[in-house]
Amino acid sequence: MQWPARFTVRHIAHRLRSCSSLKEVESWYGLLLKNGTAQDCFLMNQYITACSHLHAIDSTIFAFAQMENPNLFVYNAMIGAFVHYFRPLDGLWYYVLMLRNGIRPSSYTFPAVIKSCRVLSFVGVGTSVHGQVLRTGLPLHVHVQTALVDFYSSLGRILESTKVFDEMPERDGFAWSAMISAHARAGDLDSAKRVFDEMPENNTATWNTLIHGYVEAGDVESAEELFCRMVKRDVISWTTMINCYCKHKRYREAVELFREMKSTEIRPDEVTMSTVISACAHLGALDQGKEMHLYVMQTRSNIDVYIGSALIDMYAKCGLLERALLTFFKLQEKNLFCWSSMIDGLAFHGYAEEALSMFDKMEEENIEPNSVIYVSVLAACTHGGLVEEGKRRFLEMTSRYFILPGIEHYGCMVDLLCRVGLLEEALGLIRSMRMQPNSVIWGALLGGCKLHKNLEIAQVAVDRLMILEPNNSGYYTLLINMYAEANRWSEVARIRAIMKDRGVLKIWPGSSWIEVKKKMHQFAACDNYHPASEEIYSVLDVLDLQLKLFGYEPYLDFVL
DNA sequence: GTAGGGTTAG
Numbered sequence: 001m002q003w004p005a006r007f008t009v010r011h012i013a014h015r016l017r018s019c020s021s022l023k024e025v026e027s028w029y030g031l032l033l034k035n036g037t038a039q040d041c042f043l044m045n046q047y048i049t050a051c052s053h054l055h056a057i058d059s060t061i062f063a064f065a066q067m068e069n070p071n072l073f074v075y076n077a078m079i080g081a082f083v084h085y086f087r088p089l090d091g092l093w094y095y096v097l098m099l100r101n102g103i104r105p106s107s108y109t110f111p112a113v114i115k116s117c118r119v120l121s122f123v124g125v126g127t128s129v130h131g132q133v134l135r136t137g138l139p140l141h142v143h144v145q146t147a148l149v150d151f152y153s154s155l156g157r158i159l160e161s162t163k164v165f166d167e168m169p170e171r172d173g174f175a176w177s178a179m180i181s182a183h184a185r186a187g188d189l190d191s192a193k194r195v196f197d198e199m200p201e202n203n204t205a206t207w208n209t210l211i212h213g214y215v216e217a218g219d220v221e222s223a224e225e226l227f228c229r230m231v232k233r234d235v236i237s238w239t240t241m242i243n244c245y246c247k248h249k250r251y252r253e254a255v256e257l258f259r260e261m262k263s264t265e266i267r268p269d270e271v272t273m274s275t276v277i278s279a280c281a282h283l284g285a286l287d288q289g290k291e292m293h294l295y296v297m298q299t300r301s302n303i304d305v306y307i308g309s310a311l312i313d314m315y316a317k318c319g320l321l322e323r324a325l326l327t328f329f330k331l332q333e334k335n336l337f338c339w340s341s342m343i344d345g346l347a348f349h350g351y352a353e354e355a356l357s358m359f360d361k362m363e364e365e366n367i368e369p370n371s372v373i374y375v376s377v378l379a380a381c382t383h384g385g386l387v388e389e390g391k392r393r394f395l396e397m398t399s400r401y402f403i404l405p406g407i408e409h410y411g412c413m414v415d416l417l418c419r420v421g422l423l424e425e426a427l428g429l430i431r432s433m434r435m436q437p438n439s440v441i442w443g444a445l446l447g448g449c450k451l452h453k454n455l456e457i458a459q460v461a462v463d464r465l466m467i468l469e470p471n472n473s474g475y476y477t478l479l480i481n482m483y484a485e486a487n488r489w490s491e492v493a494r495i496r497a498i499m500k501d502r503g504v505l506k507i508w509p510g511s512s513w514i515e516v517k518k519k520m521h522q523f524a525a526c527d528n529y530h531p532a533s534e535e536i537y538s539v540l541d542v543l544d545l546q547l548k549l550f551g552y553e554p555y556l557d558f559v560l
Numbered sequence: 561g562t563a564g565g566g567t568t569a570g
Contacts, residue, residue: 172562270565275565
Protein backbone atom coordinates (compact mmCIF):
# COMPACT_ATOMS: atom_id res chain seq x y z
CA MET A 1 0.00 0.00 0.00
CA GLN A 2 1.30 3.41 -0.97
CA TRP A 3 0.35 6.46 0.96
CA PRO A 4 -1.68 9.02 -0.95
CA ALA A 5 0.34 11.10 -3.39
CA ARG A 6 -0.78 14.27 -1.69
CA PHE A 7 1.20 13.24 1.42
CA THR A 8 4.43 15.17 1.56
CA VAL A 9 7.29 14.15 3.82
CA ARG A 10 6.36 17.02 6.09
CA HIS A 11 2.81 15.73 6.21
CA ILE A 12 3.93 12.27 7.36
CA ALA A 13 6.25 13.76 9.93
CA HIS A 14 3.37 15.69 11.38
CA ARG A 15 1.14 12.59 11.50
CA LEU A 16 3.91 10.62 13.22
CA ARG A 17 4.36 13.29 15.84
CA SER A 18 0.67 13.37 16.66
CA CYS A 19 0.27 9.60 17.14
CA SER A 20 -1.21 8.72 20.51
CA SER A 21 -0.58 4.97 20.59
CA LEU A 22 2.39 2.79 19.85
CA LYS A 23 0.26 0.67 17.51
CA GLU A 24 -0.40 3.72 15.40
CA VAL A 25 3.28 4.62 15.27
CA GLU A 26 4.26 1.06 14.40
CA SER A 27 1.80 0.98 11.52
CA TRP A 28 3.45 4.11 10.19
CA TYR A 29 6.78 2.33 10.39
CA GLY A 30 5.28 -0.45 8.26
CA LEU A 31 4.30 2.15 5.69
CA LEU A 32 7.75 3.71 5.77
CA LEU A 33 9.26 0.28 5.05
CA LYS A 34 6.86 -0.46 2.20
CA ASN A 35 7.53 2.88 0.59
CA GLY A 36 11.26 2.42 0.84
CA THR A 37 11.65 5.46 3.05
CA ALA A 38 12.84 3.65 6.17
CA GLN A 39 16.31 4.95 5.44
CA ASP A 40 15.20 8.56 5.27
CA CYS A 41 16.94 10.21 8.18
CA PHE A 42 14.40 12.97 8.57
CA LEU A 43 11.44 10.59 8.73
CA MET A 44 13.24 8.10 10.94
CA ASN A 45 14.14 10.89 13.29
CA GLN A 46 10.43 11.66 13.61
CA TYR A 47 9.67 7.99 14.13
CA ILE A 48 12.30 7.61 16.85
CA THR A 49 11.05 10.73 18.62
CA ALA A 50 7.46 9.47 18.45
CA CYS A 51 8.44 6.07 19.92
CA SER A 52 10.45 7.74 22.61
CA HIS A 53 7.44 9.82 23.68
CA LEU A 54 5.42 6.60 23.96
CA HIS A 55 7.96 4.87 26.22
CA ALA A 56 8.90 2.46 23.42
CA ILE A 57 12.66 2.68 23.60
CA ASP A 58 13.10 -0.83 22.17
CA SER A 59 11.32 0.17 18.98
CA THR A 60 13.72 3.06 18.55
CA ILE A 61 16.71 0.77 19.01
CA PHE A 62 15.30 -1.65 16.43
CA ALA A 63 14.61 1.10 13.91
CA PHE A 64 18.06 2.56 14.47
CA ALA A 65 19.70 -0.81 13.90
CA GLN A 66 17.98 -1.07 10.49
CA MET A 67 19.44 2.19 9.32
CA GLU A 68 22.51 2.18 7.10
CA ASN A 69 23.58 5.77 7.48
CA PRO A 70 22.03 7.47 10.46
CA ASN A 71 22.85 11.17 10.48
CA LEU A 72 23.45 13.72 13.21
CA PHE A 73 19.75 14.25 13.84
CA VAL A 74 19.05 10.54 14.27
CA TYR A 75 21.90 10.17 16.74
CA ASN A 76 20.69 13.23 18.66
CA ALA A 77 17.22 11.72 18.89
CA MET A 78 18.62 8.40 20.13
CA ILE A 79 20.86 9.97 22.77
CA GLY A 80 17.98 12.16 23.92
CA ALA A 81 15.65 9.16 24.14
CA PHE A 82 18.09 7.21 26.29
CA VAL A 83 18.55 10.08 28.71
CA HIS A 84 14.80 10.49 28.89
CA TYR A 85 14.36 6.86 29.85
CA PHE A 86 17.12 6.72 32.44
CA ARG A 87 19.58 4.78 30.31
CA PRO A 88 22.45 7.25 30.41
CA LEU A 89 25.10 4.64 29.72
CA ASP A 90 23.41 3.72 26.44
CA GLY A 91 23.21 7.42 25.65
CA LEU A 92 26.98 7.75 26.02
CA TRP A 93 27.51 4.58 24.01
CA TYR A 94 25.57 6.04 21.08
CA TYR A 95 27.55 9.25 21.43
CA VAL A 96 30.78 7.28 21.05
CA LEU A 97 29.31 5.39 18.06
CA MET A 98 28.46 8.71 16.51
CA LEU A 99 32.02 10.03 16.91
CA ARG A 100 33.43 6.78 15.52
CA ASN A 101 31.29 7.16 12.44
CA GLY A 102 32.79 10.55 11.85
CA ILE A 103 29.69 12.55 12.68
CA ARG A 104 30.45 15.84 14.38
CA PRO A 105 28.25 16.55 17.37
CA SER A 106 26.23 19.75 17.45
CA SER A 107 24.93 21.99 20.21
CA TYR A 108 21.86 19.76 20.29
CA THR A 109 23.99 16.69 21.07
CA PHE A 110 25.87 17.96 24.09
CA PRO A 111 23.13 18.71 26.66
CA ALA A 112 21.96 15.09 26.69
CA VAL A 113 25.54 13.78 26.74
CA ILE A 114 26.48 16.05 29.65
CA LYS A 115 23.34 15.09 31.52
CA SER A 116 24.26 11.41 31.08
CA CYS A 117 27.66 12.10 32.61
CA ARG A 118 25.98 13.90 35.49
CA VAL A 119 23.58 11.03 36.19
CA LEU A 120 26.41 8.49 36.06
CA SER A 121 28.83 10.74 37.98
CA PHE A 122 31.33 10.21 35.16
CA VAL A 123 33.60 13.06 36.16
CA GLY A 124 36.37 12.38 33.67
CA VAL A 125 34.05 11.80 30.72
CA GLY A 126 32.02 14.91 31.53
CA THR A 127 35.11 17.08 31.80
CA SER A 128 36.41 15.73 28.52
CA VAL A 129 33.06 16.42 26.85
CA HIS A 130 33.36 19.98 28.12
CA GLY A 131 36.74 20.11 26.36
CA GLN A 132 35.15 18.78 23.17
CA VAL A 133 32.49 21.48 23.37
CA LEU A 134 35.19 24.16 23.53
CA ARG A 135 37.17 22.58 20.67
CA THR A 136 34.22 22.50 18.28
CA GLY A 137 34.47 26.26 18.07
CA LEU A 138 30.69 26.50 18.09
CA PRO A 139 29.32 29.61 19.79
CA LEU A 140 28.39 29.10 23.44
CA HIS A 141 24.93 27.60 23.53
CA VAL A 142 22.58 28.28 26.43
CA HIS A 143 21.36 24.66 26.66
CA VAL A 144 24.89 23.27 26.70
CA GLN A 145 26.10 25.79 29.26
CA THR A 146 23.11 25.10 31.49
CA ALA A 147 23.85 21.39 31.40
CA LEU A 148 27.45 22.16 32.36
CA VAL A 149 26.39 24.35 35.29
CA ASP A 150 24.27 21.46 36.46
CA PHE A 151 27.01 18.87 35.83
CA TYR A 152 29.66 20.69 37.86
CA SER A 153 27.33 21.58 40.70
CA SER A 154 26.23 17.98 41.10
CA LEU A 155 29.90 17.13 41.65
CA GLY A 156 30.20 19.88 44.24
CA ARG A 157 32.42 21.93 41.90
CA ILE A 158 30.55 25.16 42.41
CA LEU A 159 33.42 27.37 41.23
CA GLU A 160 33.33 25.76 37.79
CA SER A 161 29.54 26.11 37.70
CA THR A 162 29.88 29.81 38.46
CA LYS A 163 32.58 30.21 35.80
CA VAL A 164 30.43 28.60 33.10
CA PHE A 165 27.45 30.67 34.20
CA ASP A 166 29.40 33.94 34.18
CA GLU A 167 30.69 33.26 30.67
CA MET A 168 27.22 32.75 29.26
CA PRO A 169 26.46 35.43 26.62
CA GLU A 170 22.74 35.20 27.35
CA ARG A 171 20.75 33.48 30.05
CA ASP A 172 17.22 32.20 30.05
CA GLY A 173 15.08 30.95 32.94
CA PHE A 174 16.58 27.45 32.78
CA ALA A 175 20.08 28.81 33.16
CA TRP A 176 19.19 30.96 36.18
CA SER A 177 17.37 28.03 37.69
CA ALA A 178 20.39 25.78 37.27
CA MET A 179 22.62 28.35 38.95
CA ILE A 180 20.26 28.84 41.90
CA SER A 181 20.05 25.09 42.27
CA ALA A 182 23.86 24.87 42.11
CA HIS A 183 24.29 27.21 45.08
CA ALA A 184 21.50 25.48 46.96
CA ARG A 185 23.14 22.09 46.44
CA ALA A 186 26.33 23.49 47.89
CA GLY A 187 24.29 24.52 50.93
CA ASP A 188 24.93 28.19 50.23
CA LEU A 189 21.40 29.57 50.38
CA ASP A 190 22.62 33.16 50.65
CA SER A 191 24.24 32.93 47.23
CA ALA A 192 21.19 31.12 45.88
CA LYS A 193 18.99 33.94 47.12
CA ARG A 194 21.40 36.53 45.70
CA VAL A 195 21.25 34.95 42.22
CA PHE A 196 17.47 34.76 42.58
CA ASP A 197 17.32 38.48 43.38
CA GLU A 198 19.74 39.35 40.55
CA MET A 199 17.56 37.61 38.01
CA PRO A 200 15.70 40.16 35.87
CA GLU A 201 12.40 38.36 35.89
CA ASN A 202 11.66 35.41 38.14
CA ASN A 203 9.54 32.55 36.90
CA THR A 204 7.74 29.77 38.74
CA ALA A 205 10.63 27.34 38.24
CA THR A 206 13.17 29.62 39.93
CA TRP A 207 10.82 30.19 42.87
CA ASN A 208 10.37 26.44 43.17
CA THR A 209 14.11 25.86 42.95
CA LEU A 210 14.79 28.29 45.76
CA ILE A 211 12.00 26.88 47.96
CA HIS A 212 13.37 23.40 47.44
CA GLY A 213 16.81 24.70 48.36
CA TYR A 214 15.50 25.93 51.71
CA VAL A 215 13.69 22.65 52.27
CA GLU A 216 16.89 20.68 51.73
CA ALA A 217 18.79 23.01 54.03
CA GLY A 218 16.19 22.38 56.74
CA ASP A 219 14.97 25.98 56.76
CA VAL A 220 11.23 25.33 56.72
CA GLU A 221 10.37 28.88 57.74
CA SER A 222 12.08 30.49 54.76
CA ALA A 223 10.48 27.93 52.47
CA GLU A 224 7.06 28.73 53.94
CA GLU A 225 7.63 32.44 53.63
CA LEU A 226 8.60 32.19 49.96
CA PHE A 227 5.70 29.89 49.25
CA CYS A 228 3.28 32.37 50.80
CA ARG A 229 4.73 35.22 48.76
CA MET A 230 4.35 33.35 45.49
CA VAL A 231 1.76 34.82 43.19
CA LYS A 232 1.59 32.02 40.64
CA ARG A 233 1.97 28.60 42.22
CA ASP A 234 1.99 25.55 40.03
CA VAL A 235 1.68 21.87 40.92
CA ILE A 236 5.41 21.65 41.61
CA SER A 237 5.28 24.57 44.09
CA TRP A 238 2.52 22.85 46.05
CA THR A 239 4.19 19.46 45.92
CA THR A 240 7.54 20.88 46.99
CA MET A 241 5.88 22.42 50.03
CA ILE A 242 3.87 19.29 50.88
CA ASN A 243 7.07 17.29 50.56
CA CYS A 244 8.80 19.84 52.78
CA TYR A 245 6.45 18.99 55.64
CA CYS A 246 6.90 15.25 55.02
CA LYS A 247 10.69 15.56 55.06
CA HIS A 248 10.47 17.24 58.43
CA LYS A 249 7.96 14.76 59.79
CA ARG A 250 5.19 17.34 59.94
CA TYR A 251 2.76 15.00 58.24
CA ARG A 252 -0.36 16.65 59.55
CA GLU A 253 0.61 19.94 57.95
CA ALA A 254 1.40 18.06 54.74
CA VAL A 255 -2.15 16.68 54.58
CA GLU A 256 -3.63 20.05 55.50
CA LEU A 257 -1.70 21.77 52.73
CA PHE A 258 -2.92 19.15 50.29
CA ARG A 259 -6.50 19.96 51.27
CA GLU A 260 -5.78 23.62 50.68
CA MET A 261 -4.31 22.78 47.30
CA LYS A 262 -7.45 20.91 46.29
CA SER A 263 -9.47 24.09 46.80
CA THR A 264 -7.46 25.78 44.02
CA GLU A 265 -7.66 24.98 40.34
CA ILE A 266 -4.24 23.27 40.38
CA ARG A 267 -4.69 19.51 40.01
CA PRO A 268 -2.40 17.17 41.95
CA ASP A 269 -0.28 14.84 39.83
CA GLU A 270 1.43 11.48 40.53
CA VAL A 271 4.19 13.10 42.57
CA THR A 272 1.74 15.01 44.76
CA MET A 273 -0.42 11.96 45.33
CA SER A 274 2.42 9.61 46.24
CA THR A 275 3.78 12.20 48.67
CA VAL A 276 0.49 12.82 50.41
CA ILE A 277 -0.40 9.10 50.60
CA SER A 278 2.95 8.54 52.25
CA ALA A 279 2.07 11.27 54.75
CA CYS A 280 -1.17 9.40 55.55
CA ALA A 281 0.85 6.22 56.09
CA HIS A 282 3.05 7.93 58.67
CA LEU A 283 -0.02 9.36 60.42
CA GLY A 284 -1.84 6.05 60.39
CA ALA A 285 -4.64 8.04 58.81
CA LEU A 286 -6.58 5.25 57.17
CA ASP A 287 -9.74 7.16 56.28
CA GLN A 288 -7.81 9.92 54.59
CA GLY A 289 -5.56 7.38 52.88
CA LYS A 290 -8.58 5.57 51.50
CA GLU A 291 -9.95 8.86 50.25
CA MET A 292 -6.66 9.53 48.40
CA HIS A 293 -6.80 6.03 46.90
CA LEU A 294 -10.31 6.69 45.66
CA TYR A 295 -9.26 10.01 44.20
CA VAL A 296 -6.36 8.37 42.38
CA MET A 297 -8.62 5.68 40.93
CA GLN A 298 -11.17 8.23 39.78
CA THR A 299 -8.69 10.49 38.07
CA ARG A 300 -6.35 8.11 36.28
CA SER A 301 -6.44 4.85 34.39
CA ASN A 302 -3.51 3.13 36.07
CA ILE A 303 -1.49 3.45 39.22
CA ASP A 304 2.21 4.14 38.82
CA VAL A 305 4.94 2.50 40.88
CA TYR A 306 5.38 5.45 43.22
CA ILE A 307 1.70 5.71 44.10
CA GLY A 308 1.49 1.91 44.22
CA SER A 309 4.31 1.63 46.76
CA ALA A 310 2.86 4.47 48.82
CA LEU A 311 -0.57 2.79 48.90
CA ILE A 312 0.86 -0.60 49.87
CA ASP A 313 2.86 1.04 52.61
CA MET A 314 -0.14 3.06 53.79
CA TYR A 315 -2.48 0.06 54.01
CA ALA A 316 0.17 -2.07 55.72
CA LYS A 317 1.01 0.64 58.25
CA CYS A 318 -2.69 1.22 58.95
CA GLY A 319 -3.21 -2.46 59.65
CA LEU A 320 -5.04 -3.51 56.49
CA LEU A 321 -2.60 -6.08 55.22
CA GLU A 322 -5.17 -7.66 52.89
CA ARG A 323 -5.77 -4.33 51.20
CA ALA A 324 -2.03 -3.89 50.83
CA LEU A 325 -1.78 -7.30 49.19
CA LEU A 326 -4.75 -6.58 46.95
CA THR A 327 -3.20 -3.32 45.83
CA PHE A 328 0.12 -5.07 45.25
CA PHE A 329 -1.32 -7.82 43.06
CA LYS A 330 -3.43 -5.38 41.08
CA LEU A 331 -0.44 -3.27 40.06
CA GLN A 332 0.26 -3.55 36.35
CA GLU A 333 3.86 -2.56 36.78
CA LYS A 334 5.91 -3.35 39.88
CA ASN A 335 9.37 -2.16 40.69
CA LEU A 336 11.71 -2.78 43.59
CA PHE A 337 9.90 -0.25 45.78
CA CYS A 338 6.53 -1.96 45.37
CA TRP A 339 8.06 -5.28 46.39
CA SER A 340 9.92 -3.59 49.18
CA SER A 341 6.79 -2.04 50.67
CA MET A 342 4.95 -5.34 50.42
CA ILE A 343 7.72 -7.43 51.97
CA ASP A 344 8.13 -4.91 54.74
CA GLY A 345 4.38 -4.92 55.37
CA LEU A 346 4.35 -8.71 55.68
CA ALA A 347 7.36 -8.68 57.98
CA PHE A 348 5.84 -5.92 60.09
CA HIS A 349 2.68 -7.96 60.62
CA GLY A 350 4.67 -11.02 61.66
CA TYR A 351 4.31 -13.00 58.44
CA ALA A 352 7.97 -13.91 58.29
CA GLU A 353 7.73 -16.94 56.00
CA GLU A 354 5.44 -15.08 53.62
CA ALA A 355 7.79 -12.12 53.51
CA LEU A 356 10.69 -14.40 52.64
CA SER A 357 8.82 -16.27 49.95
CA MET A 358 7.72 -12.93 48.54
CA PHE A 359 11.38 -11.96 48.39
CA ASP A 360 12.22 -15.19 46.56
CA LYS A 361 9.44 -14.49 44.10
CA MET A 362 10.90 -11.07 43.50
CA GLU A 363 14.27 -12.62 42.74
CA GLU A 364 12.56 -14.97 40.27
CA GLU A 365 11.26 -11.92 38.44
CA ASN A 366 14.86 -10.77 38.10
CA ILE A 367 14.47 -7.71 40.23
CA GLU A 368 17.75 -6.92 41.89
CA PRO A 369 17.38 -6.26 45.63
CA ASN A 370 19.02 -3.25 47.26
CA SER A 371 20.30 -2.73 50.76
CA VAL A 372 17.01 -1.32 52.08
CA ILE A 373 14.92 -4.34 51.15
CA TYR A 374 17.41 -6.52 53.00
CA VAL A 375 16.59 -4.62 56.17
CA SER A 376 13.00 -5.83 55.82
CA VAL A 377 14.14 -9.36 54.97
CA LEU A 378 16.35 -9.55 58.05
CA ALA A 379 13.65 -7.94 60.20
CA ALA A 380 11.27 -10.66 58.99
CA CYS A 381 13.75 -13.30 60.15
CA THR A 382 14.01 -11.55 63.52
CA HIS A 383 10.27 -11.42 64.04
CA GLY A 384 9.90 -15.04 63.00
CA GLY A 385 12.83 -16.20 65.12
CA LEU A 386 14.44 -17.67 61.98
CA VAL A 387 18.07 -17.61 63.04
CA GLU A 388 19.68 -19.87 60.45
CA GLU A 389 17.59 -18.35 57.67
CA GLY A 390 18.64 -14.88 58.82
CA LYS A 391 22.32 -15.78 58.89
CA ARG A 392 22.09 -17.30 55.43
CA ARG A 393 20.38 -14.23 53.98
CA PHE A 394 22.83 -11.90 55.70
CA LEU A 395 25.76 -13.66 54.04
CA GLU A 396 23.97 -14.01 50.72
CA MET A 397 23.39 -10.27 50.62
CA THR A 398 27.12 -9.72 50.12
CA SER A 399 28.11 -12.92 48.31
CA ARG A 400 25.32 -12.78 45.77
CA TYR A 401 24.52 -9.10 45.36
CA PHE A 402 27.72 -7.44 46.58
CA ILE A 403 25.79 -5.36 49.09
CA LEU A 404 27.99 -4.54 52.06
CA PRO A 405 26.06 -4.69 55.33
CA GLY A 406 25.21 -1.27 56.73
CA ILE A 407 24.69 -0.43 60.37
CA GLU A 408 20.96 -1.19 60.10
CA HIS A 409 21.69 -4.72 58.83
CA TYR A 410 23.98 -5.32 61.77
CA GLY A 411 21.19 -3.95 63.94
CA CYS A 412 18.80 -6.61 62.62
CA MET A 413 21.36 -9.37 63.05
CA VAL A 414 22.26 -8.37 66.59
CA ASP A 415 18.56 -8.26 67.43
CA LEU A 416 18.02 -11.65 65.80
CA LEU A 417 20.85 -13.29 67.72
CA CYS A 418 19.95 -11.59 71.00
CA ARG A 419 16.32 -12.59 70.99
CA VAL A 420 17.22 -16.28 70.89
CA GLY A 421 19.91 -15.82 73.53
CA LEU A 422 23.04 -15.96 71.38
CA LEU A 423 24.47 -12.99 73.25
CA GLU A 424 28.17 -13.84 72.88
CA GLU A 425 27.74 -14.38 69.18
CA ALA A 426 25.98 -11.01 68.96
CA LEU A 427 28.83 -9.32 70.81
CA GLY A 428 31.30 -10.99 68.45
CA LEU A 429 29.35 -9.68 65.46
CA ILE A 430 29.37 -6.17 66.94
CA ARG A 431 33.14 -6.35 67.39
CA SER A 432 33.53 -7.44 63.74
CA MET A 433 31.60 -4.49 62.35
CA ARG A 434 33.27 -2.24 59.80
CA MET A 435 31.82 0.85 61.44
CA GLN A 436 31.33 2.23 64.93
CA PRO A 437 28.26 0.61 66.51
CA ASN A 438 25.58 3.14 67.40
CA SER A 439 23.10 3.28 70.25
CA VAL A 440 20.60 1.12 68.36
CA ILE A 441 23.08 -1.75 68.17
CA TRP A 442 24.02 -1.55 71.85
CA GLY A 443 20.36 -1.04 72.71
CA ALA A 444 19.42 -4.26 70.91
CA LEU A 445 22.16 -6.10 72.79
CA LEU A 446 20.94 -4.64 76.06
CA GLY A 447 17.39 -5.72 75.24
CA GLY A 448 18.64 -9.28 74.67
CA CYS A 449 20.53 -9.20 77.96
CA LYS A 450 17.38 -8.13 79.75
CA LEU A 451 15.43 -10.96 78.15
CA HIS A 452 18.04 -13.61 78.94
CA LYS A 453 19.22 -12.10 82.23
CA ASN A 454 22.87 -11.62 81.35
CA LEU A 455 24.26 -8.87 83.57
CA GLU A 456 27.88 -9.05 82.40
CA ILE A 457 27.15 -8.30 78.76
CA ALA A 458 24.45 -5.80 79.81
CA GLN A 459 27.09 -3.84 81.66
CA VAL A 460 29.28 -3.77 78.52
CA ALA A 461 26.34 -2.43 76.50
CA VAL A 462 25.37 0.18 79.06
CA ASP A 463 28.95 1.42 79.33
CA ARG A 464 28.88 2.17 75.62
CA LEU A 465 25.37 3.61 75.77
CA MET A 466 26.36 6.00 78.54
CA ILE A 467 28.94 7.49 76.19
CA LEU A 468 26.70 7.51 73.11
CA GLU A 469 23.53 8.79 74.77
CA PRO A 470 24.46 10.12 78.19
CA ASN A 471 21.12 11.81 78.68
CA ASN A 472 18.83 8.92 77.86
CA SER A 473 17.50 7.71 81.18
CA GLY A 474 15.94 4.59 79.64
CA TYR A 475 19.16 2.58 79.51
CA TYR A 476 20.10 3.44 83.09
CA THR A 477 16.64 2.48 84.29
CA LEU A 478 16.81 -0.81 82.46
CA LEU A 479 20.13 -1.70 84.05
CA ILE A 480 18.85 -0.66 87.49
CA ASN A 481 15.88 -2.97 87.04
CA MET A 482 18.15 -5.83 86.04
CA TYR A 483 20.38 -5.38 89.09
CA ALA A 484 17.32 -5.07 91.29
CA GLU A 485 15.97 -8.31 89.90
CA ALA A 486 19.27 -10.00 90.79
CA ASN A 487 19.10 -8.44 94.26
CA ARG A 488 22.35 -6.54 93.72
CA TRP A 489 21.26 -3.42 95.56
CA SER A 490 24.69 -1.86 95.88
CA GLU A 491 24.92 -1.73 92.09
CA VAL A 492 21.46 -0.17 91.99
CA ALA A 493 22.62 2.55 94.35
CA ARG A 494 25.82 3.07 92.33
CA ILE A 495 23.92 3.65 89.08
CA ARG A 496 21.35 5.87 90.79
CA ALA A 497 24.25 7.97 92.06
CA ILE A 498 25.73 8.22 88.54
CA MET A 499 22.34 9.32 87.22
CA LYS A 500 22.00 11.98 89.87
CA ASP A 501 25.58 13.07 89.33
CA ARG A 502 25.07 13.50 85.59
CA GLY A 503 21.68 15.10 86.00
CA VAL A 504 19.99 12.58 83.72
CA LEU A 505 16.44 13.71 83.24
CA LYS A 506 13.49 11.51 82.71
CA ILE A 507 12.46 11.82 79.10
CA TRP A 508 8.95 12.51 77.97
CA PRO A 509 6.91 9.37 77.68
CA GLY A 510 6.18 8.02 74.22
CA SER A 511 2.73 8.50 72.85
CA SER A 512 0.53 6.79 70.33
CA TRP A 513 -2.31 8.03 68.24
CA ILE A 514 -5.16 6.82 66.14
CA GLU A 515 -7.38 8.40 63.53
CA VAL A 516 -11.14 7.97 63.89
CA LYS A 517 -13.43 9.69 61.42
CA LYS A 518 -10.67 12.03 60.22
CA LYS A 519 -9.90 13.20 63.74
CA MET A 520 -6.62 12.39 65.46
CA HIS A 521 -6.65 11.16 69.06
CA GLN A 522 -3.37 11.08 70.95
CA PHE A 523 -2.53 9.14 74.12
CA ALA A 524 0.38 8.84 76.53
CA ALA A 525 0.67 6.37 79.40
CA CYS A 526 -1.62 7.32 82.31
CA ASP A 527 -2.76 10.60 80.75
CA ASN A 528 -6.34 11.75 81.14
CA TYR A 529 -6.41 14.56 78.60
CA HIS A 530 -8.78 12.85 76.22
CA PRO A 531 -12.42 13.99 76.59
CA ALA A 532 -13.53 10.35 76.70
CA SER A 533 -10.76 9.43 79.11
CA GLU A 534 -13.00 7.93 81.77
CA GLU A 535 -14.80 5.74 79.29
CA ILE A 536 -11.52 4.58 77.75
CA TYR A 537 -10.10 3.55 81.11
CA SER A 538 -13.23 1.63 81.99
CA VAL A 539 -12.89 -0.32 78.72
CA LEU A 540 -9.25 -0.99 79.62
CA ASP A 541 -10.37 -2.32 82.99
CA VAL A 542 -12.77 -4.70 81.28
CA LEU A 543 -10.00 -5.88 78.94
CA ASP A 544 -7.70 -6.34 81.88
CA LEU A 545 -10.29 -8.44 83.63
CA GLN A 546 -10.88 -10.56 80.55
CA LEU A 547 -7.15 -11.14 80.13
CA LYS A 548 -6.89 -12.33 83.70
CA LEU A 549 -9.81 -14.67 83.11
CA PHE A 550 -7.82 -16.18 80.24
CA GLY A 551 -4.97 -16.77 82.65
CA TYR A 552 -2.68 -13.92 81.56
CA GLU A 553 -0.21 -12.83 84.22
CA PRO A 554 1.24 -9.38 83.65
CA TYR A 555 5.03 -9.28 83.82
CA LEU A 556 5.74 -7.03 86.78
CA ASP A 557 9.39 -7.81 87.43
CA PHE A 558 10.51 -4.42 86.22
CA VAL A 559 7.87 -2.36 87.91
CA LEU A 560 9.60 -1.32 91.06
C1' DG B 561 19.19 22.17 29.23
C1' DT B 562 16.30 23.98 35.06
C1' DA B 563 12.40 23.01 39.74
C1' DG B 564 8.84 18.45 43.16
C1' DG B 565 8.41 11.70 44.63
C1' DG B 566 9.16 6.17 47.62
C1' DT B 567 10.67 1.71 51.52
C1' DT B 568 14.73 0.65 56.63
C1' DA B 569 16.83 -2.21 62.32
C1' DG B 570 15.21 -0.76 68.62
